[in-house]
Amino acid sequence: MNSTGNGEENDTGAPLPDFRTSGIQLHTVAPALGVIGKNTPDYLDYDTKGRGIIVTMFANAGMSYVLGTTFGGVYGVRQGLVATPSNRFRVKLNSVLNHSGRYGSRAGNTLGVFAVLYSLYEGLADHYDLEETLGVRDISPAAASFVSPAFGAVMAGATYYGPSGPRVAALAGALGFGSVAVTYAAYTVLGIPYGSRGYLFL
Known part of the structure; x- marks a missing residue:
């Protein structure tokens, strides 16, 4: 705080920051803005699904x-x-x-073993976008999330019980489909997003 000769006080305050940008390299600060350079940082891939x-x-x-x-x-x-x-x-x-x-x-x-088989079949259905191939997404977008879990459950049951014969394998596949259908219906009635629990088809 400085005092002038006429008794008035003159407060200059804190110094202003330096806004000069000559030392900033935009390609290392914000590659998301479209500035690409040799030193662009690496980012992890994000899986939207x-x-x-x-x-x-x-x-x-x-x-x-x-x-x-x-x-x-x-x-x-x-x-x-x-x-x-x-x-x-x-x-x-x-x-x-x-x-x-x-x-x-x-x-x-x-x-x-059921979980491994189910996860592989469901991932396969997601990878090849089975609901789009079957046209379910165009008919009912809300039911599109049902296709991959149903396919995974049917195929997991049929694969696991396949050595016991086609009749047992078909019955196991039907039970898998029924489990997914009942879960999907219950979630729909309760207003819970299907698959939100992150475990199998729950």
Whole structure:
């Protein structure tokens, strides 16, 4: 704060910033503005449809294995308590561990394989834009999100049970389609965006 000779105070304030842009290289600051140069920073690719097939497959398989192992293990505990040949603690504990391990691993492995197959088939349908090929998007844009999950569920069930014969494979595919249809209908009634949970066809 400076004082003039007539007693008035003169406050110059903070110095103004330097707005000269001679030292700024636009091609390193904002390549999105269309200025391209040799030192353009690298950006990660963005998938507009969400996660890729491999990432989705690992996420679905991991979650399915955990859920299958958990529920199968709980069911195995119940079966172990019912099937125990003796009321002695050691025998009962052994029976519970055997049954929970058997049912838990079986359910976890089965659901994990289903999740891998489903993710691969759904990713394949998304890659080739199956709903556009079938013309579903033109008929009903709201139902377009139903096509890829339905295809994935049908093909996963048919592939998994294919060695058991065509009738069993067709039944498994129909059950997969029914599961997706029921889920889609429930989400539509409740007003929940279909596929918003990020797990399989939920």
